[in-house]
Amino acid sequence: MSAVIVLTDIRRVFIMGDQQFEALKGVSFAVEQGEFVAIMGASGSGKSTCMNLIGCLDRPTSGSYLLDGLDVGGMDADQLAEIRNKKLGFVFQGFNLLARTPAVENVELPLVYSGIHSKERRQLALAALEQVGLAGKEFNHSSQLSGGQQQRVAIARALVNKPALILADEPTGNLDSTTTLEIMTLFTALNRQGITIVMVTHEHDVAGFARRQLTFKDGQILSDCQTGQTSQTLLKA
8 A cells, every 4th residue: 555645744833923833743644545544632732733734725834745645845826726626535514515506516516626527527426426325316405405415415525536535624523423423434434445534523432433543632643543443333322
């Protein structure tokens, strides 16, 4: 397997007036193709800053970041936007769907930015929706879908460009426990198909579905451990 993410001595310093805040203090880790990694930590631990850097939404103050073999450190804004579109799929807590747009057109959006022809876009979007169990809901708007179904649309949108990496930021934060179980079971199934997933969560039960857990504290990695088999029983208690 090859590494999808390689972070080496990453530091991120924020300037606030005449003071500096070091959010990341020399963080180094790699994520191999096919891994499912949960990033955890309290508020202010650095986990969200790390996620923003992995997602090419921010730049490190120092250190290097290789994404799918590409050094993104020296890329300009347009190059980073292209990397985000082609290499990354994002899933957010709030779904971030266009409310008055059918599910299939929400899923097509990354393909529009990639310049894919409309007929091929539609075929790829329909296939992605089927992959997440939403066949028959392709033309429903967000208001006609449950929270779990909306998150499935968001996951299909993240998958449609066949990215190197899925980044999920608190993907179950707006869902009840039953729907959380459904969504995490879906992530587990996608990971078993070989899809690499990095997920930020503050919920230990949700993190239990990942095969590896990174815990941040005070801008550093406190622990990095394999969790063995994913568990689908944690949320049933």
